[in-house]
Amino acid sequence: MTAYLIRRVLFFGLTLLLTSLIVFAAVRLLPGDVETAVLGRGAEPAARAALREELGLDLPFFMQYGNWLSGFLSGDWGNSYAMKLPIMPLVMERLGNSLRLALIAMLIAVPPSVLLGLFAGLNEGKLFDTVFSLGSLILVGIPEFVMGIILINVVALGWGILPPSASVPPDASFGEALPRLILPSLTAAAVLLAYIGRLTRVGVIAEMRRTYVRTAVLKGLRWRQVIFKHVLRNALLPTITVIAISLGWLISGLVVIENVFAYPGLGRLMVFAIQQRDLPLILGGVMIAVTVFALANLIADLLYAALNPRIRLG
C-alpha cells in the first residue's frame, strides 16, 4: 500500500509537470500576440521590443518555460495583462468560490442519487427502475444552460423564492451567499444526480448477480444486512471513485453554469482570460484547474485502493 501511495503521488507530480509544459506551449499557439494585446494595434516597434524584453518573450522557449515554472512554484505567478493585478490571489479567490459551489452541489446530489440508484437496481426491470432510468436519461440529456434558464424562470422569476443571479459580493458571509448559491448548485447537481444514480444502479445490479450474495442470503441474513453490509460495500466502489472525480469537474468545469448565473467562479475567470488573450492568467488558471482535476483523480484512486482490500493488501 505504501509503495502504491508513493507511486501514485509521483505520478501525480509527473502529470502536472507534463501538462504545464503542454499548456505553456499551447498558449503560445493562440492567435494574436501579446504586444498587440497589451499595447494596442498601432504600437511602435521599439515599444513592442521593449515589452518583449520586459516580459522575457525574446528568450528561447525552454528558458521562458523554466522562468515561468520557477516563478509558479515559488508563488510568483506574474501579473495579469488585462487587470494589472497579481494572478495568484485572483485565481485563489475564484477557486474558493468554485469550491463552495461544488460542495453544495455535491451535498444536494450524492445522497439522493445513491439511494435512488440502489432502489432502482434492486428493482431491476420493474416500474420504479423504468421511471428512474428514463428520468435520469432525460436529466442527463438536458444541457446545463437550458436547465439553468428553466430554474431561473420558474423558481426565481416565476415563484420569486430565490434570487436569479448568483453574483456574490466578495465580503458576503456564507449565510448571505447561500440563497444565491442554491440555483446554480441545483443545476450542477441535476447532471450529477442522474450520472451517479445510473452508475449506482448498474453497480448494484452487477453485484446482486454475484455468488457471494447467494452465500449471504443462505446464511439466513436479513435482507437489509445482505444489501447494506454485503452488496453496497462492493457496488459503491466505482460510485465513490466517480464522486471524487466529479469534484474536479464541479470545481473547474462549470463554465456554462457560472456564466448563466453570473457566478464569479474559476470557469468564468478563464473565459475572461481567454477573451483578453491574458496569457499569464490563462496559464495560472489552467494550472489550477488541472491540479484540482489531477488531485480529484488521485483522491479517487487512493480512496478506491483504501476501500478495496484486494488493492490495499495486494
Next chain:
Amino acid sequence: MEAPILSIENLTVAYRLQGKWLEAVREVSLCVSAAQTYGIVGESGSGKSTLVQAVMGYLSGNGAVRSGAIRFEGEDWLHTPRRRREQLWGARLSMVPQDPLSALNPALTVGEQIAELVQRHTEDTHNAAYGRAIEMLRRVKLPDPEGAARRYPHQISGGQQQRALIAMALASPDLRLLVLDEPTTSLDVTTEAAILDLFAELQDDHRAATLFVTHNLGVVARMCQRVAVLYAGEVMEDAPTETLYHKALHPYTRLLLRAVPRIGDHSTLQAIPGRIPSLRKRPSACVFAPRCPVAIDLCHAQKPPLERAKDGHLVRCHRWHEIAEGSLRVEEAPSVAKRREIQSTEVTFFDQLFSAEQNGAQATIMRAEHLRVQYGVRGLLGRLLGKKLPFRAVDDVSMRVPRGKTLGLVGESGSGKTTFARSLIGLIEIESGEAHLLEMPLRGTPRQRTKATLKAMQMIFQHPEESLNPNRTVGQALSRPLMTLSGMARPEAERAAADLLRAVSLPADYLGRFPRELSGGEKQRVAIARAFAAQPALILCDEPVSSLDVSVQASILNLLAQLQAQHEVAYLFISHDLAVVGYLADYIAVIYRGQLVERGKAESFFTPPHHPYTEALLASIPLPDPQAKQRRIRLPDDQPTGGVPSGCRFHPRCPRYLGEICQRQAPPWHTDEQGRHYRCHIPPHELTVLQTEDGA
C-alpha cells in the same frame, strides 16, 4: 428407520422463458436421512444445479416449482414463508458452493463472514461470534485460524477458502441438512482429497443429512452411501453406491462408468454418442433413448416408469430386466487401446529423452533445453509502475518430444505447465534456454516466426468457445489456416475443410454453422480439426478435455488417439488429470512449481518408485470404484503467497520429508533400472520399499 430429514416427492421445476415453461427437473423423488450422504451425479444440463436451488428454497428469478413437494424435517418447505426460511438457512440447513472465491465477499474478512452467521442465529455478542468463527476455522484444520480469520478471501488459497466456507456451513450446532454443490470441482486433486476427508470426518460429529451433488463419479464412490443418477432432469437410476458401481441396470449409468479413464486400465474408453438434449427439445418418451445403443421402438414411444428392481434399487428403463439377467449387453467388449510396445531401440532413445546435454536423436521433433519463463517484468514503464515481483513460472525445464508420440505433462494449477506450452508457441517470451522444433529455433512472437515453424506446431486450448471466433463459420475457421499456412486457393481450401470435418466425425453441413450452434464437444472437435489443418508435426494440447462432460471427454480422447495413429503427429498433452494422461500418453512428466520432478514411460509410470509428489497425486485421485483400495497420503494446503521454497521446492508439503537436506539442497535426479527418472534426495531402492510396504 427414522423419518428422513429431507424428502423430495415428485418434484418438477421449470424455468419460464419467452412465455413457455421449460422443465429442468422432472418428477424427482428422493429421501435423505440423518448422517446419510446421498450423491446426485449428473453431467452439465442434467438439472442438478436446479435441484440444489430448489432444495435450498432459493430458485433463481424465472424458475418455479411446478409440481411435487419438498419436506424439510416434515415441514412443507415450498410453502414456508421467507421469514421462516431466513431463520433456518445457515442454522438448520446450509450449503457449500462450487467456486469458493466467488462465494465469499471480497470486501469482508473471512472471520467476519463466519461470525455474522453465528451472530444472526444466536444471542452471541460480536466478540463471542468471532471466537466461534475462529474455533470453526480450527475444526476445519486451517493452520493459524486466528490469522486466517483476519484475512480477506483473496489472501488465502483456494483450498483454504473452501475450508472457510465449510466452517461457515457447519458453524451452527443445530445443522440438519448439508447440501454440497460440486464442492471440490474447482480445486486441485491433492486439495480435493484433503477436503473430502474433512467432510467425512466432520460428518461423524454433526450427523446431518448430506446431499452431495457432483459430476465426478470418483468423488461419489468415495463419499456416498447412496447415489441417484440424473440425466436431462430425470432420475435414471437410484441405488446404494456399491450396487450402482458394480450392478448398474440403466444403460446410461453403465456407459458413464465405461467412459471414465481409470489408472492402469488401457482398454478403450467407450464414448456416449450425441449430447444431453437442450431444455427445449426434451423427448417426451425416454430422455436417454436418442443416445442409447440398445433403444428399441418402445423407448422412443413411451416414457419408462421409475421401477423398483430390487429393494432400494430404482431404475427408469424399459429393458432393465434384460440387463439384469445379462441377456442384453450395453457396452462394447473391452478392447485394448493403441500402443504400447516401445521397442528396445527406443529405450535407449528414451534415456536421452529429457536430458538437455545429449543431442541428435533422429526421432526427436521438439526439444526444449533449460527453458525459463518469467512473469512480472514489462519494459521500463512496467518496472516503474509494476507492483508484482518477478515470478519464474518455468524454471530450467528440459524435455524432448519424439515423433508421433504423446508426452503427457501433469501438474496442478500454478505448476507452470500451461506457461511452458505458451512459451513454446510464442505467446509468452522465453527468458532463457532454447527450444527447437524440427531443428528450427522457437523464438519470438508468432508474428516474427517463419511460416514453416507456425505450420509445424499447433495448439488446442481448454475452452474451445474462447479459441473459436464467434463471428466465423466453422468452414471459415478451418479454411483460413489452410490458405495462410498451406498456401491453398479458396476452393481447394474449402474442399479440404470438408475433409477435415469428416476426419473429426462431424457432418459436412457443419461448415456453414457458427460456434454458438455447436455443443462443447463439437466445438472442441472443430478446434482439433483446425489444429490438424496445417498438418503439424506437434500439437500442444492444453487441458483439451477438462471443460467437457465425462461422456464427451471419452470421445475426444479417442479421436485424438485415432488421429495420431493416422497422421504420426506428436502431442504435448497437458493436464491436471493423471488418469486422462495415463490413457493417452506414451511418456509422462510431472511438473511442480516450474520444475520437472519426475518423468518416465507411461506403462511403468504407475508403479513405485515415485517422486513423493507423484505419489501424493496418485493417492489423491478419486477412483470411480467404491471398493478401490488406495493409500492415504494427504498434502497440506499450498500457500498462495511467499517465494519459491529453498532446496527441494516440494519440501514444505512433502510427506516423505527427510530433514534439513531437503531444505538446503536441490535434489539430484535418480534413475532406476526401468529407466524412470525422478528428482529427490531419497534413492530409488529406498523409495520403492517405502512406497510398497506401508499403506496399500
